[in-house]
């Protein structure tokens with residue numbers, strides 16, 4: 001067995017927690033399953049992907065990702081309410097989810113969910129974490145070579161590569 005390190009075309013499992021510089025954790029995988037992603041396919045923000053490169057299983061480290069390498073800069077727009085009925089039924093809506101909409105001139109528009117309040121969904125054209133420097137604590141918990149299908153699709157098919165979609 002050679003020891004593997006994180007590189008492109010590998011499926012990586014990480015545990016992470018995220019704060020915005022004040023140590024108050026706003027998101028963590030610790031109470032869930034590890035995050036599974038395909039390295040080198042822009043599944044995660046670029047600054048984090050870059051800092052995980054070459055790490056080995058078991059490594060724990062902190063990574064500060066400036067906004068420009070995270071979710072980009074904010075355009076300053078105030079999130080606007082949209083009726084829940086405009087979204088597909090049966091899909092759980094959460095802050096940070098993106099979807100495609102049509103702009104006033106028929107152009108494609110990416111809208112991000114900022115908040116869900118009962119039957120109102122607040123959306124804006126920037127990610128809720130845009131303009132923020134991201135402070136991650138990372139532990140690499142798994143590395144395996146991606147399958148051909150995973151590389152072709154640009155995403156992992158689950159921890160073991162058997163969840164085809």
Ligand code: ZN
Pocket residue numbers: 149150153155156157164165
């Ligand atoms: Zn797929």
